[in-house]
Amino acid sequence: MELTLRPVSPDDLDLFFDHQQDPAAVWMAAFTPADLPSRVAFDARQARILAEPSIVVRTIEVDGVAVGHVLKYELDGDPEVSYWIGREHWGRGIGTTALARFLAVEITERPVFARVAQDNVGSLEVLRRNGFVIVAEGSGPAEGRGRMVKEYRLELSADTVGPAELPG
Template identity: 50%
Template sequence: MDDIELRAVQDDDVETFFVHQQDPSAAAMAAMTPRDHAAFLAHWTRIRADPANVLRTVLAGGAVAGNVVSWEQSGQRLVGYWIGREHWGRGIATAALGRLLEVLPDRPVHAYVAVANAGSIRVLRKCGFHQAGPPVTADDGIAELLFTLG
């Protein structure tokens, strides 16, 4: 998709990300509890301050469509993404994750996804990830799958 771009996260983008994660349908699909505004801003302040994190705003046709991120956790390089519901079904998440993967030199790369999140599972598979084992139940009680890109 030619109209999909990634750029560094700007302060105003974080407010759009907050609105996206407040969407009940999106939160249910991701099996995540939305944070309140203060907690959300604190989270983004913390992750933006860590130089090991790779954080990008996803632009679709010049509009902020979401974010794609990568971080290290427990010795693994992980990726994640969140696209606003108004942008779903257009291949934006797949294009954005593919572009992020082009700038990440580390392999393997991993992603955890809720078992019920069929859309995100499709995105990961389209980007070359494969399921790395059976579902596991996370500390929060959510059944998740681990996907890996070698």
């Protein structure tokens, strides 16, 4: 598997929109915008994201095919990472490898944070494999589920040792 990260191209946006229309993926992600079904709202949000200099977003390619994206943004003054992999690519180590490379090359500041629904064991494992540790528990409104959901806040600190070896 050859995994690369590259800048987002306009052609990637159709794929990203399609990913966010998958009910199983939206349920798993949980903390999504309320207006996911709206292409107009999606395009406006993506335009803001891509124009914002403090946000770093990269398309994930595997063997030359775009399969998702990874990004860093600010939430309440803290850097946070997030990612979305198309469901047809889950379980292959793509999220773990993409996040590891993103953290090694694009986001070297520490600490950096992430949030995950407590029942999203796959995403929690991706974060743990990249050296993130749970620092808080809480709950928040999850538009992807239409209710409050328990979540973890995780941190990758400056003294946390990351993965010993990148998978793939």
